[in-house]
Amino acid sequence: MDIEFTVNRKKERLTVQPADTLLHLLREQLLLTGTKEGCGTGQCGACTVLLDGRAVNACLVLAADLEGKEVWTIEGLADGENLHPLQQAFIDHYALQCGFCTPGMIMEALALLRQNPKPTQEEIKESIKGNICRCTGYTRIVEAIQAVAEKGGSL
Amino acid sequence: MRVPAFELVVPSSLSEAAQFLKTNQSRARLLAGGTDLVVRMKQRTALPEFVINLKNISGLTGTKRLPKEGMSIGPLTRLTDIAASLDINEDYPELAKAARSVGSSQLRNVGTIGGNLCLETKCYYFDQSSSWWTASDKCRKRGGERCYIVPSSTRGCFALCSGDTVPALIAYGANIRLTAPEGERVIPLEDFYTGKGIGHLDLRAGEILSEICIPPPDGVRAAFFKYSPRNTIDFAMVSLAVSVRREPAEVRIVVGGVASAPERCIDAESLLARSTGPENADEIARTAADKLRIISWVRGPVSYKKQMVQILVRDAVNRLQE
Numbered sequence: 001m002d003i004e005f006t007v008n009r010k011k012e013r014l015t016v017q018p019a020d021t022l023l024h025l026l027r028e029q030l031l032l033t034g035t036k037e038g039c040g041t042g043q044c045g046a047c048t049v050l051l052d053g054r055a056v057n058a059c060l061v062l063a064a065d066l067e068g069k070e071v072w073t074i075e076g077l078a079d080g081e082n083l084h085p086l087q088q089a090f091i092d093h094y095a096l097q098c099g100f101c102t103p104g105m106i107m108e109a110l111a112l113l114r115q116n117p118k119p120t121q122e123e124i125k126e127s128i129k130g131n132i133c134r135c136t137g138y139t140r141i142v143e144a145i146q147a148v149a150e151k152g153g154s155l
Numbered sequence: 156m157r158v159p160a161f162e163l164v165v166p167s168s169l170s171e172a173a174q175f176l177k178t179n180q181s182r183a184r185l186l187a188g189g190t191d192l193v194v195r196m197k198q199r200t201a202l203p204e205f206v207i208n209l210k211n212i213s214g215l216t217g218t219k220r221l222p223k224e225g226m227s228i229g230p231l232t233r234l235t236d237i238a239a240s241l242d243i244n245e246d247y248p249e250l251a252k253a254a255r256s257v258g259s260s261q262l263r264n265v266g267t268i269g270g271n272l273c274l275e276t277k278c279y280y281f282d283q284s285s286s287w288w289t290a291s292d293k294c295r296k297r298g299g300e301r302c303y304i305v306p307s308s309t310r311g312c313f314a315l316c317s318g319d320t321v322p323a324l325i326a327y328g329a330n331i332r333l334t335a336p337e338g339e340r341v342i343p344l345e346d347f348y349t350g351k352g353i354g355h356l357d358l359r360a361g362e363i364l365s366e367i368c369i370p371p372p373d374g375v376r377a378a379f380f381k382y383s384p385r386n387t388i389d390f391a392m393v394s395l396a397v398s399v400r401r402e403p404a405e406v407r408i409v410v411g412g413v414a415s416a417p418e419r420c421i422d423a424e425s426l427l428a429r430s431t432g433p434e435n436a437d438e439i440a441r442t443a444a445d446k447l448r449i450i451s452w453v454r455g456p457v458s459y460k461k462q463m464v465q466i467l468v469r470d471a472v473n474r475l476q477e
Binding site (some may be wrong): 020064131 | 194196197208258261264386
């Protein structure tokens with residue numbers, strides 16, 4: 001079947017199987033490999049992307065549900081050489097080590113800050129509950145997100 | 156992990172969907188949010204030839220306050236929207252709380268309340284990938300002969316019913332509408348669950364969950380708690396909803412996550428109904444825990460779950476009697 005949807009502002013028309021997941025379309029057809037596959041069962045959050053503005057696990061979204069939808073991935077955040085404030089904050093706050101969870105963490109944080117620009121520390125923790133990090137630990141990640149929130153500005 | 160190939164069916168009406176489901180009962184599955192079905196297809200515990208996507212059917216999404224009947228909820232309403240709905244937070248706040256306690260924000264953004272009610276029963280063994288299962292004989296729920304949870308059992312399955320919104324909705328007295336090609340029936344949500352690990356829903360051929368109806372909230376107070384090994388993503392070790400209704404007088408204590416169906420604590424309910432003050436909370440809690448059938452050690456030892464039930468019932472009763 002053919003579907004049309006938007007990825008990072010760009011219209012994409014793809015021939016897909018109904019059983020393809022959004023994650024596989026992103027990584028293997030569109031070669032946007034920033035989005036990671038962790039567990040593949042919706043428990044780790046590594047594949048988090050924005051679907052019509054909401055954070056979702058790309059590994060559980062079927063191609064069948066993408067027609068006309070708008071997807072944002074980690075590749076859509078930087079403006080040329082200029083990193084997105086969340087990306088810069090994760091570097092400045094040493095909020096990553098291996099980096100595998102980082103794209104998902106940042107997309108979840110982006111969804112949070114767009115909806116709630118001044119979250120409390122508790123609200124940040126609540127938001128990233130679906131994202132597992134196995135090396136940095138969560139403290140620096142929360143600090144990075146908090147720093148972006150304090151700075152304000154449009155994201 | 157790949158999803159096995161299937162043929163997509165996109166009906167535009169409920170009756171069309173029900174008719175297709177009835178004709179292809181054993182070969183078709185309904186797709187709402189997909190957070191349960193897609194995982195199970197990846198695990199090969201669901202291998203449908205046809206997947207019926209319900210999202211193009213109008214009228215299955217959203218919440219509606221009705222003049223007399225209370226609230227009508229479309230089964231395709233996403234859990235995020237249940238949790239954020241002003242109407243639900245005002246009329247049935249503990250349902251909003253239960254919806255918030257499901258999975259993670261990513262799962263709630265996709266998962267639906269209807270899906271949560273129909274969630275497949277699970278245990279540590281059933282809920283594994285097919286490659287994991289190549290190492291041992293299949294369990295009964297996977298089509299084999301054994302049960303790893305209760306090895307001495309000769310039949311049956313002891314997988315757990317874990318939808319977090321289920322106890323909250325039963326506490327509020329919710330009914331559900333099931334639509335089939337030849338008509339529909341409305342039953343109390345409580346009666347939807349058979350208590351069996353395999354075939355845990357009372358669904359007849361072609362039936363689709365098409366509406367959730369909650370009676371008016373007047374004079375009802377409720378409390379919901381969920382306890383899970385980690386306080387995120389995990390299914391509940393114990394989820395509990397308690398409600399006290401003044402007119403007509405009714406008390407409900409509903410425990411989820413401990414058996415293949417949500418369990419009512421009937422003895423503790425009658426104690427609570429007669430209770431006049433907070434001094435009885437401990438006794439009510441003890442009765443609830445003692446009489447409850449906790450069949451499986453999945454997600455925690457039975458003795459530990461009993462203690463958690465006791466603590467949560469005591470806290471809920473205390474809160475309702477404040």
